[in-house]
Amino acid sequence: MSHPVTTNPLIIMLINMTVVFLVLIALGVVINLIHYIDPTKPKAAPQEEVPVAPAPAAAPEPATVNPVEEGISPEVIAVIAAAVASMGYGTGSVRAIRPLERNNWKNSGRSAMQSRN
Template structure:
């Protein structure tokens, strides 16, 4: 076995050096790819900035009160899923996209 080593510490040091060198090279390669990414959206600068006319702020009305029956149903559903009523921080409506509304309307036609 001339020319070979059986020292486990030396083998471990060589293996760890190789692994970390490859990881560093992969990190550098990822940074280079990130800098020259062809799929990144470019910022488009307009030639002439458009001056927007001041718009009067329209008063918006947001329903801040929840129907008690709806709140009770939501809390009951969340508790049925395994959460306690103390874990519920707030219940508020979210904006629903037109596609979801359309899909919901179509699913009711069965």
């Protein structure tokens, strides 16, 4: 039987950790090469520069939103409709605009939770 090269546990640990990290580095290099050589990646076509036209603001549906009854001004409705249209939704996406209930206890609890983070 042959004798072990060393019985010092620190040297054995350093040798083992070196081997593990060299293998991890080699795997990282292989993964990066696969990303560069990936045959399943779709080929990127050259994109033409198209001037971006501003999206027209969507008009709210007068049958579902009545700003006079709920106390919402037409300017606020126009801003909400423009924000919804800028996110890519159509004019039929907004069905109703109504103010939230004002519950100070609930709002103070929410603000307390947000200030903790």
